[in-house]
Amino acid sequence: MENKFKDIENYGIIGNLETCALIGSDGSIDWMCLPYLESPSIFAAILDNKRGGHFAIQPVSKFSSFQAYIKETNILQTTFNTPFGMVTITDFMPVNLYDGTKHHRTLYRKVKCIEGHIRLELSFKPRFNYAKDVPDFKLIEGGATCSFEDNELFLNTVVPLKIKEDEITSQFNMRKDMEIWFVLQYNQQDHYSPEYPPDYGKFNEKLDALQEYWQNWTYKCHKICILEDIWHDIIARSGLVLKLLANPESGAIAAAATTSLPECTGGVRNWDYRYAWIRDSAYTIQALFHLEHVQESQDYMRWINSIIKQGTHPSDIRIMYPLHKDEAVEEQMLEYLSGYKQSSPVRIGNAAVNQKQLDIYGELINAIYDTTRYGKDISDKTWEFIKNFVDYICEVWNTKDRGIWEIRGEPLHYVHSKLMCWVAVDRGIKIAKFKKTETSCNWEETKNEIETAILEKGFNKELNSFVQSFDSGAIDATTLLIPRMGLLPYDDPRVQGTIEAVMKNLMTEKGLVYRYKNEDGLPGAEGCFLICSFWLVDSLALSGRLDEAISIFVNVLQLMSPLGLLAEEIDPKTGKLLGNFPQAFSHIGLVNSALYIGIARGRKHKGPKPQGFKHSVPYKKEKFKIKK
Incomplete structure (x- = not known):
């Protein structure tokens, strides 16, 4: 065969x-x-x-x-x-x-x-x-x-x-x-x-029981759903994918189910994503919460708490962890395997585990802070860890790192890393107010210093856009997250200028978005990152530009697999899926974009409104067909 x-x-x-x-x-x-x-x-x-x-x-x-x-x-x-x-x-x-x-x-x-x-x-x-x-x-x-x-x-x-x-x-x-x-x-x-010998007479009962389990678990619309009605099945499928990638014992969620599926067929950008990344935290909790999977959201938060308690010092925190303690993360190359469609090398483990990425502290604290916005309390012990993290960020925020994209070149002052350092301090201050407790005296000062540095060194006036790293001219999709994190509102001219720059420099006609286009120290090309397309949808929707947001959202949905599954990337020329599959971050982005479109249209929803968002705008309801 x-x-x-x-x-x-x-x-x-x-x-x-x-x-x-x-x-x-x-x-x-x-x-x-x-x-x-x-x-x-x-x-x-x-x-x-x-x-x-x-x-x-x-x-x-x-x-x-x-x-x-x-x-x-x-x-x-x-x-x-x-x-x-x-x-x-x-x-x-x-x-x-x-x-x-x-x-x-x-x-x-x-x-x-x-x-x-x-x-x-x-x-x-x-x-x-x-x-x-x-x-x-x-x-x-x-x-x-x-x-x-x-x-x-x-x-x-x-x-x-x-x-x-x-x-x-x-x-x-x-x-x-x-x-x-x-x-x-x-x-x-x-x-x-x-089980030996197996009882064949009970197999259909097992099938029926499993079907009942999944159908009881999956997302259901109650009364008026914030998600667009015709998108319900697609959103529910994303929830089912996230559930498959989650481990109920540890609470962790893997980034993807595979290793070494290439970002460009025949290329070398082939990574192992069968681990849980800290930076997915806040996005994951938000998606699970709005899909009404409260237990999974709590399990994920339990995993977050287990991570922050592992290290004796904030610098001990890693950017990713195995789903099970006894599994390895160190990177190896399996040279005897040809790779998917001759895309080599095949890698197991991930060398990025040892990288310095300052954004993870902001991701951690933001995830914890979001639980307070959803009505949860924070223990005194967790608060002590938060204080240590924020004090650490106050010391190291102005150092270089490898950034969210895990660049394997020289460290830089990445704007997204600075943004998340600002988030760490900002959310630490807000959690302190929530707990009615004191903070270190330099937190407010450091927060203002980081904000000033981002606005002065991270914004390129000639491009009228925030850029990838301090004093650079590289457009990067992560700059779309600046209003989402609350540094600036969506109607700020600098935010709108950044959206325009991303659309002009990184977006294809179909609304697919590249991470960036500048050199990154690795050979070969890559496809368009789906999470970046969803970030653009979010930015447009929460800016009141709903026509553009929905148009791009629908275009991306057209490129899903026949089963409603998403990989990490899409080849902009062929529309084929690229990268590890199915990708949790892509499905999380899909859920949150549908959520933000609903919020921007003024539909009722649980939980707080997004950071940087002021008010909804009137929008005429239309029917959008998803071609499958």
Whole structure:
């Protein structure tokens, strides 16, 4: 069975809240790590279609296919049409909720013939440790096992299997209404043992129970929804994606489910995003809160609190963390893998973990501050950490760093980093007022110093725009966040000048926005960053420029995958998705942009109004069609 590279948008995702699997529209599982999202892969065909390993089920004859989720769930269905009949594969993983009961790490594949008669083939080709190790295969009653060291996979099915060289294969016939299950269970030393023999009679009950779980969890509109009605399903899907990337045990949310999917096909900008970044904090909490996922918002805040309590000094705080304490972050290159569509190197871990990025302190404190805006209290112990962070920022804010984009060149005085230093001090002062307590005497002075530096050195009068770094001429999309953080209001001429500069220099005709276009110390090109497009939508909406905001928003939605999933970037020439997938920050940006459009239109919403926003503007309701 030949496994060709597929476009990123031709993948769906399922998961169990510990790990995820990417399943192609051809019925092949091409990416899965076990036991956790950031653990070594067992299927990695998406990074090397010959060596990586896969678990494929598809018709022997020529076929066409399409994918869809069961409504309001993370249960994926792939339907194949052939000249002889139609068959559907339903893929799902029961979730692990850490509720005190034992759970098996299991993936179910239900194959059902809808009409006609059809012959299918199976190729089960796991490769442990990022395709470095070929397991030992063994046929057993009712299936097969494959093992390497202390890792073992059980594949259970009623279909006869055979071992062919370095994989397990089978061909089998199906007729209308016939149903066959394939059950993949993972066992690791000191973890739960698999269910054997499996009870096939209860599998549909498991499917029904999982469907009920997801449909009860997913976002529902109550009375008047702040989100545009026709965008509801798209927003709900974003919530479901965020849930898959979240770990209920730690509360952390991974930036993406994959590593090394390139920012430009054939290029070298290939990074591992299977970790939780601190800078996503406030945006994530806001998105989860407005999707009414209060528990997930609280879990995420619990993770934030665990981070700030880890270091004995503020400088000990890292920019990113693994979802599990025992997983590594240090960067390695897997030179033996070809990379997605020959995009190498393939990286695991992320060297940016050791970078100095001053903005993370502002992100942390802003996330904590936002909980007070949503009515939550802050403990005295957390307040002590906040004071230490703000005192630290007062000492180091005027030093250089690598910035939000994690530039691997020389450190600079990045305007966004200074902005977030200002946010750290500003929010520290506001939290002190909320708690009715005293602050250090130099906080107000430092806040004013940072503001003066940003306004004088970070604003280029010739360009009439804020710029990437002090005294530079580089336009950067992060400058759109200045009013959102409350430094200036949206109607300030300098803010409007910055919006115009971003649109003129970084935006494509479709409203896609590059991060920046100046040199950054790395070879090769990259696509347009989706989060930057959403920042532009936010800025336009909260400036009262709703026609432009909605036009760009709809244009971006047109470029989602058929399943409503977003990667990190989009190729502006082809409209293809680029980068790691699905990307949490892109989906968070989508949710918040829909929220801001609703707020700007004067629709009722929970929580406070956005920073820098003054009032809504009248807007005529129209129907916008999303082409899928």
